[in-house]
Amino acid sequence: MANTQANTQAITYVRIAEVLTDLGMITEDKARSVLDEATSYAAEPIKRRHEIADALESFGVAVAIHSEDVDFADAHYEWLLDEAATLTGGKVTVSDYRFEKSDPDDEDCGLGTMHFTRNGKPLSFGVEQESNDYLDMGAAQQAIEALSPDDDPRTFRCVEQEGPHFDDDFMVLATAEQRDGLHRHLGLTFERPLG
Numbered sequence: 001m002a003n004t005q006a007n008t009q010a011i012t013y014v015r016i017a018e019v020l021t022d023l024g025m026i027t028e029d030k031a032r033s034v035l036d037e038a039t040s041y042a043a044e045p046i047k048r049r050h051e052i053a054d055a056l057e058s059f060g061v062a063v064a065i066h067s068e069d070v071d072f073a074d075a076h077y078e079w080l081l082d083e084a085a086t087l088t089g090g091k092v093t094v095s096d097y098r099f100e101k102s103d104p105d106d107e108d109c110g111l112g113t114m115h116f117t118r119n120g121k122p123l124s125f126g127v128e129q130e131s132n133d134y135l136d137m138g139a140a141q142q143a144i145e146a147l148s149p150d151d152d153p154r155t156f157r158c159v160e161q162e163g164p165h166f167d168d169d170f171m172v173l174a175t176a177e178q179r180d181g182l183h184r185h186l187g188l189t190f191e192r193p194l195g
Helices: 013-022 028-037 049-058 073-087 137-145 176-186
Strands: 062-065 094-101 109-118 121-131 155-158 169-174
Touching (some): 013 028, 121 137, 137 155, 137 169
Antiparallel strands (some): 094 109
């Protein structure tokens, strides 16, 4: 994590709630609701960037692209896109999702193209994952980036991974100023957009 003055405070769910509220990313009601559910561990220090990013999903400002086995990835992309669109508060809608497999007769084939409509505009992204058990992380990231709301300073950006771990990717919907605040107060850094 970055060595900044703001990072001297232990990072806990309580601290994350304070930061997100101060940055205008969540309401105080939302913060209270999440902390009520996290009572048993809300004050425990969180050390890894991955765990901090995971907490952002709990607060409704991020969505996780799972690196582990998701079984049917071709169907999982639709769920993932719907989850990301929900974070926009109705500014972005996703419909008409379909996955066109390179080999339609092979249930295990993960290669193909995901198609969907974003606010009435058709989009498609190539998927280059050999197995249908795992997501193409890059394709999923690009598709979620494409769901950034128009006429809104917030965009989806991926939290940068730390060390040699291969964890889930977390896509956070935030303004540039909010991302800067997440960096200063929680030590999170963000990748450049892929799209």
